[in-house]
Amino acid sequence: MSGIKKNHGNNGGKKQLNQNQIFRRQKVRNARTIRTEAIHTSNKSKNEQNKSLSEDGSIIQVDQFIGSREFELRQLQYAMLKSKSSSSTRVFQALPRKLRRRTASHNVKRIPKRMRNRALKEMLKNDQQSNVSSKNASTTNKKTHGLSSSRLYRAKMSVKLLRLASKSMSMKLALPSHITASKYNVRQRIKYLKKLIKESKNTKQPTTSDVNSGRLNNKCGSYDNTGINKLAPIPRGRIKYCKRQRQFSWLPTHIWNAKRSHLIKRWGFNIPWSPSQKCFKLAHRLGSGVAASDGALCMDTSFMGTMIINNISENKSLLKQIVSRLTKGRASLSKYFGSKNLYEGLIYDIEGEESKILGPSNILWVDENEIILRLHPTIYSTIFTYLTKTFSKELSIQDCRYSLASIAIRGAKALTALSSILRSTSNSKSFESFKRVCNVSDYNVLPSKLMFAMEVIDPRHLSAPKKIDNKNPVNVEDIISISEDQSLNGEFSKVLKKLTTVEGRKQSYNNQQTLKQLSKRRQELLESKTIYEPSSQKRIIPFNDSSDPSVPLFLTRRPKENDWLLIIPWFWHLPIWYQLNRVPRVYNMGLRQVQQLKYENKQLYFPDDYPFTEIGVLENSPYKSNSLRAKWEKKTAGKRLNFEKIPNIHSNNLPAISGEIGDYFSCDWKFLQLVQNGIEYLKQQHGGNVPLIDEKKTTQFDNKHHSRMVNNFNDLLELYKYITDDSNGPSVESQLPTTPISLANGKAVLKLKTEQFVNTVDITKKPLPVTAVSCYLVRRGHPKDNARVYSIPEKDIPYWSSVSQGIYKANGTLNNHCDIPLPNIINLIGFVTSGTFNLADGNGRCNGFIASKHLHNNNSFARSHVLIRNSGTNIYRLAKIETISV
Structure with a gap:
């Protein structure tokens, strides 16, 4: 002790x-x-x-x-x-966060070359001899399979099924009585299959070109998967992943993105949602403003459907008429049809009596009889099916969803990054123009119609990306000459001919070489060169015009999207993507970053910000609402928010509803339609007044129209609960609850007409005119998705006007905790579709839709300001609104 x-x-x-x-x-x-x-x-x-x-x-x-x-x-x-x-005790711990991987701790090839010697010493010290193999040992232990990939997969599955059949009692009982394991020698069959699988490792696998000799012209297995007047089949990758690609097809960069991004399964594809690392500030800094950007953001946009339409009829104006109907006459204007500008706008469904908005589209006129049409995958099949059924003999339509890939890249270094990996096969005017502007970081000085079409070499010929030496800086005369030379004649039409035809795309895959073949050529080049030549020249494999393939590509600027779109053949996408992401300060992004950048630039993001389309309604109600509801229901009752008991939301409490209004987890446009149409109906019935409740009467039913009668606002809420109740059966809505009205500079282009409501059926059927707005919070806080938007009551205008100017304490600081007057439920005018904290403004900002009649208010302050309340809260924030063109 x-x-x-x-x-x-x-x-x-x-x-x-x-x-x-x-x-x-x-x-x-x-x-x-x-x-x-x-x-x-x-x-x-x-x-x-x-x-x-x-x-x-x-x-x-x-x-x-x-x-x-x-x-x-x-x-x-x-x-x-x-x-x-x-x-940092080990090498992989000293790496930047972008390069850190779990495999880097035991695989020396995942570590940069400058640190490999130290990593080898650490592995030897820890007796990790199995991972530190010499070059000769790696060449002697090559894995070569004698069976083809499909046969090898079938053999392995047979072993598993035979073992299961011999052990599972339920499977034994399901088989006939005369079939037993001993009679059919199950053990001997399993032993034979395992021996076959083991022996197949010592034999050579037949190449893909031997299997499909009539279909392929290369050893990489690249082919053109195009459907002529029919939808192309989903491409299948390696047999190892065949089960995962039955319902959702993979993009060319799927495996690359699976290691670096979160993926979501939407619209038939596995699409990158957002990088694994935090990137909200990075996306804002690189993608929002070109002046503040010092890098580039790229995304694989191959999930966007591309179709090529050719007019094969004698009527030369048929294709122009069809495009005019699809775009309400916009894409057939002279600046698109004659000047060959890229059209960025809405496309409409012309199959029904009333043309409905389907979504955004991109249209490029190659010539008067050929166009390239790019659509979102949710509306692609609708347009394709309509055109093939209606104009099967007049048009030739190519489904290029799996034969043309695309990359969207934005930021100040976008052109610089592309110029670091692209080299022209021959003298090209388009490539020379591209070299002159590749170092321009501010795209505002470039013409809006700027596109390049050229043939380049395999980007893998370059061992590493290298900037083009452009000694002559670009000036105003170069920019003017580039804008004057922009035309789809000559070289442009030649390159686009290869890009828009099956033969041209297949020809680009001719003799496409594997990485091993390119590595062998590079090694021979290094051994043949003298020691006095620069190492950069040794590592560039020279282009052989007779044997090496040339890649046709099309690069265009999209002013509305504020990015560059690169269209290339499907199987050339991955080589370009790998080289592009090796360029410094180039980062990948996903759909979440695209939505963020559109929100910061006061633009609408499809389909979340398109509630006036069928796809936008489906995205908002079933998909987002159900996912948020399921997340909320997983929580215990004590830890989840009780929406029905939120106090002090409105100034008046009605018995028909308590707590939060509408659907808690989405923008409830049906509720807004009933509220706004019901207010107009009650004003017509009661001479301009809107009674909230009649305590002497309960809700009555109209036997003629089989619906509830609406005599006051409380009856409207009861009608909404009756319509949305699942026990009353599914309600089939033929019309969308909202319809858009475009405004310019705060003035309505189309004057609103006063709707006349005869009965309660009109309240639920007539769509509500809405206008897209961008809301800027005057003071603290930031709005969230699905927030509620209210108009300012007339009696509260003086108070909110003083809030906009600032309410100060005695010591001179702002008072952010004063009591505020609450609006009524009848002041609900819209919802927020996307909102968060805007880094560009340093304040909260959101995009949403409000009832168009609010913009016709007589009071200027009430017309330009609204109140925003997040769902599940009782705090109101003052916001100033600006209209957005749809």
């Missing part, structure tokens, strides 16, 4: 450290120790030093002072570097 007490007395009751812990602590302590030097070590005399460094009125000599403290400054920098790496 005395020994224990003595031990406690020495260390003060603290836990003793072992030798390893003492070493690590001393290592960190030494790294953070900064050595200093006395000032009198200088060669100057003390009087001169005191004179140059005195603080009583004399001037400090900066150069002499820094010279005397040079030792301390160097030691400070050294200590900062040592302290940064002192806690």
Whole structure:
């Protein structure tokens, strides 16, 4: 006991450290120790030093002072570097966050070359001999399978099924009585299949070109998957992943993105949703404003459907008439049809009597008889089916969803990054124009109609991306000449001919080489070159016009999207993508970043911000609402928000509803339609007044129309509960609850006519005119998706007007906790479709839709301001609105 007490007395009751812990602590302590030097070590005399460094009125000599403290400054920098790496005990822990992977701790090939020697020493120290193999050992242990991929997969599955059939009692009973394991020699069959699988590793696998010799012209297995007047089949990848691609097809970059991004299964594709690392600030800094950007963001947009339509009839104006009907006459204007500008606008469904908005589209006129049409996958099949059924003999339609891939890239370094990996096969005017503007970072100085069509070499010929040496900087004359040379004649039509035809795309795959073949050519090139030539020239494989393939590509600027669109053949997408992401300051993004950038630029994102389309309604109600509801229901009752018991939401409480209004987890446009149409109906019935409730009567039914009678606002809420109740049966809505009305500069282009509501059926059927707005919060807070938008009551206008100017305390600071007047439920005019904190403004901002009649308010302040309340809260924020063109 005395020994224990003595031990406690020495260390003060603290836990003793072992030798390893003492070493690590001393290592960190030494790294953070900064050595200093006395000032009198200088060669100057003390009087001169005191004179140059005195603080009583004399001037400090900066150069002499820094010279005397040079030792301390160097030691400070050294200590900062040592302290940064002192806690990193292994190589992969010292890597940047972007390069860190779990496999980097045991695979030396996942570590940069400059750190591999240190990593090999660490692996040898830890006896990880299996992962540190020599070059000769790796060449002798190559995995070559004798069976083809499908036969190997079938053999492995047969082994599993035979084992299951011999062990599962239910399967034994399901088989006929005369079939037994001993009679059919199940053990011998399993043994034979396992031997076949094992022996197949020592034989050579037949190449893909041998299997499909009539279909392929290369060893990479690239082919053109195009459907002529029919939908193309879903491409199948490796047999290993065939079960995962039955319902959802994979993009060319799926495996690359699966390691770096979160993927979602939507619209028949596995699409990148957002990078695994935090990137909200990065996306804003690189993608929102070109002036503040110092990099680029790229995304695989191959999920966007592309079709090529050719007019094969004698009527040369047929295609122009069809495009005019699909776009309400916009894409057939001279600036698109004649000048060959890229059309970015809405497309309509012309199959029914009333043309409905389907969604956004991109249309490019190749010539008067051919166009390239790009659509969102949700509306692609609708347009394709209509055109093939209606114009099967007049049009030739190519389904290029799986034969043309695309990349969207934005940011100040977008053209610079592309120029680092693209090299022309021959002298090309388009490529020379591209070289002149590749270093331009501000796209506002470039013409809006700017496109390039050229043939480039395989980007894998470059061992690493390298910038083009452009000695002559671009000037105004070059930009003017580039804009004047833009035409789809000559070289443009030649390249687009290869890109828009099956033969041209197949020809681009001719003799497409594998990585091993390119590596062999590069090694021969290195051995043949002299030692005096630059290493950069040694690593570029020269282009052989007779054997090497040329890649046709089309690059165009999209002014509305504020990005660049690169269209290439499907199987050339991955080589370009790998090289593009090796360029410094180029990052990948997903759908979440596209939505963020559109929100910051006051633009609508499809389909979330399109509630006036069928796809937008489906995205909002079933998909987003059900997912948020399921997440809410997973929580226990004590930890989830009770929406029905939120107090003090409105100034008046009605018995028909308590707590939150409408659907808690979505923008309830049906509820808004009933509220706004019901208010107009009640005003017509009661001479301009809106009675809230009649305490003497309950809700009555109209036997003629088989619906509830609406005599006051409380009856409207009862009608909504009756319509949305699942027990009453599913309600089939033939019309959308809202219809858009575009406004310009705050003035309505189309005057709103006063709707006449005869009965309650008209309330639920007539769509509500809405207008897209961008709301900027005047004070604190930030709105969220599905927030409620209210108009300001007339009696509360003086208070909110003073809030906009600022309510201050006695000490001069803003008062953010004063009591606010609550609006009524009849003041609900809209919903927020997308909102969060805007880094560009440094304040909360949101996009949404409000009833168009609100913009015709007589009071200017009430017309330009609204109140926003997040779902599930009772806090209102004042916001200023700006209209957005649809």
